[in-house]
Amino acid sequence: MNDLKLSAVGMPLQRKEDIRLMKGEGRFSDDQTMPGQVWAWMVRSPHPHAKIVRIDKSSALAMPGVLGVFTGQDCLDAGLLPINHSPVPATQYDIKLRGRGNTEVFVGRHHLLPADKARFVGEAVAMVVATTREQAFLASLSVDVEYEVLPFVIDTELAAQAHSPPVWEELEDNVLVDSTYGDPEGVDAAFAKAAHVVSLKTHIQRVTAVTMEPRAALGVYEPLSQRYTLYAGSGSAVRQQRELASVLGIEPQHLRVLSLDVGGNFGSRNRVYVEFGLVLWASQCVGRPVKFRADRSESFLSDYQGRDLVTSVSLALNEKGQFLALKADNISNSGYCCVSLSPLSKGSGLITGNYDIPCISLRARAVYSNTMATQAYRSSGRPEVTYAIERLIDKAAAELGFDRLALRRQNLVPAEQMPYTNAMGLEYDSGEYAANMDRILALSDWAGSASRKAAAQARGKLWGVGFANYVESSIGTPKERVDVMVLAERIEVVIGTQSAGQGHETSFAQVAADLLGVPFERVFIIAGDTDRVSAGGGTHSGRSLRHASTVLSLARQALVDKAKELLHALAGAQPAEVVFEDGVLKWPRGAQQWSWFELAAWAQSSDLEPSLRTLQVRTDHEMHTPVFPNGACVCEIEIDPDTGALTLMRYSSVDDVGRCINPLIVHGQTHGGIAQGVGQALWEECFLDSQSGQPISSSLMDYGMPRFDNLPAFETQIVEVLSPTNPFGVKAGGEGGTTPALAVIMSAIEDALRPICGPLPFEMPATALKVWSALNAAQSHSPSQSKSLPIRQEASTPH
């Protein structure tokens, strides 16, 4: 792309999608309405684990407006197949996960409704369809489900134990993945001769995406055409079409999926939801369009959730602080069925972080439990392992007396060693980790932090600063397709990945505009409708812009070739005589030139065969090679020792995203990513009561969220170290904000509390109660230490 003149790429252009969204003209799932539409309501299990003995529909069927009641047995009788999520990551560069003894991973059958038993609180066990939503809800209360309550397991470590109650009878216990990687003997040898060994065990708690748009779906079956249509937001209309067609036992072309505007995804919408299949099937059964809309409380129960990893890591160091070897044992909680092992796989590849650690061993396990299924959630798997390595280094520095920044610097992968293959076998494409540290220390004014600390202490506050490096991988589905159509007035680009707020209509148009040398305003991106989009990998793993810009680069050449063919047919120009330059097709011998639009108009109005009159191309591309976005961040916090209340004072982040197509969008992605990471560190948790298995945090009254008044303004800096793996040098920009955020927040809290509490005595989320309790426990155990609390000045004002 060295010859390309960039005029749109790199510019902070306002987004094309904003206008309709700001005018209230978005097309979200629940905005779609059909004449004659009726409503579905799910009957959900109140038990974490219970056999379904009998379901009596009779009372519900007699209720006003009820059109049908459907159970798991009805699904089986209708021949509906389980959802095939293809949960095991399978690109050439994904870490290969296997069952115990190198066996196939056992993937439980994910039926739309279960016929045998309920496996988590909130699992849909029956569906009521009625004329109004209220009627469906009221009738759902009369569906009589007789359960036989079974023992349950929700805790990740307990689920990994041999005799935990089996969620799937086909498996001898709940362990579905048990794989070992690296060089265990080499690691043992390195640990044996190491001067120091530091260990950490931690639980990266389960959280949920809380997309602001609760999931909704409208299913329509047309008997005449025997065709189904689904309106439902997701990360990939193509994937939904393929997997739902398989559930219904039909060819994909008999199902149209429209995923238009999507009110947030963050991974939670990448996989098929049972309700999507159910409304399609119900529409066929009752002969009416059927809509489902989740309440927020249903979303908390049954949106795919994220994280939930227990990790035990040990690091061996020599006397100078050089990292010699790393040992890790990771257990991922898959929940009640296996929807995606992406978090475990992605994280496994990156356990060494930004550091040159020559020898590793890793045991990676995944377990079933009586909880909602987990899935990729913003930066799938990477915040977890970044948390482990970064917290472990902080611990090593504190325990062994190293400076935490110096210890990091001395072990970073040097820029000169790029591309660098880590001990898990992943090849980091590019990055300037040491320079990132310089950049973030400058951006965050690390040098000036001492005076801010003194000022905070003078105000009676505990003050701490956190630091974290990160590197993450962007892999994702390897295939992408683009159709580019030049029309007389505009260029349409149909692509198989789609936005849930990331601004594809803008950034992809910037890329296409520069590739074709046309104004940005004349390029239109089309996605999310399987009647237009025939193939593509969807949005996940930071893959979209990298795949889009690569396949568009290839399409450009194809389009030039197509134009030469047309000019041969229309003007008699030999293909070798035509050159494409500055957005113009030039034919020096004929002393003529054409813009794309002029040529398209000419071809359209010509007397060529109809099939030759269009200036359009289809380009497919397959790209397995991963890229490795990276960066560093710093945050400063203050804690009120009387209440444990924590205030984020400053938060700075440096992110190497490769080529930045639109800085406005990339900064925005970083901001949002930071907020989600901070949310996990400080407030968010899908909390289940261990005695009853009941979810306790199932509304926005109970689940702590990032809000206007608990976040600071952010300082974010984009670094563009171009990736050598793709034409534009793109890495990814959607997940870097989140990846180090958990680690940096807890690093800052530990820094603030260490003089009183020593090593951090609690896990995320670091709520005020936990902080306050830790301070009180430390003071009551060691009265003499209470003197180290800063004196609260009379004049200080509570906030």
Next chain:
Amino acid sequence: MSTVSLTVNGQAVERDVPDNTLLAFFLREELGLTGTHVGCDTSQCGCCVVRLDGTSVKSCTTLVHQIQGSSVETVESLARGDQLHPIQQAFTECHALQCGYCTPGMMMSALDLIEHHDEVLTPEVVRSEMEGNLCRCTGYHNIVKAVVQASHVMKGARG
């Protein structure tokens, strides 16, 4: 069922609807004004904020029969054709929206905040006053910028 009469975005409307109909669903499902969104069931998220006789309310917890005869303004009332309202202009210039689901409620809340404050807004005031609106995409950073910017434009235009 009983009859409710309102003025919505300057137009008189009259409908027979069940007595438990909430304003958010009246707008969305009776009038087809789907710009007003519903993001929760506990009045926490603010996606549904509209203006009722000039003051912002959460339409998901407002019974439509409660506001008989009132005037309601929704996000659909902001732009005049292609002419964006200053709050919309600020939102797009500052990239204050990503998925756009919370945006209508954000803008209606912000409008109320700007109009009911004599001074131009500071980031601190915006952060404190708008904590009843949730956004999951932006981390609020650019929304704060946009609301402050819009307050400057709107106060400037008036002054």
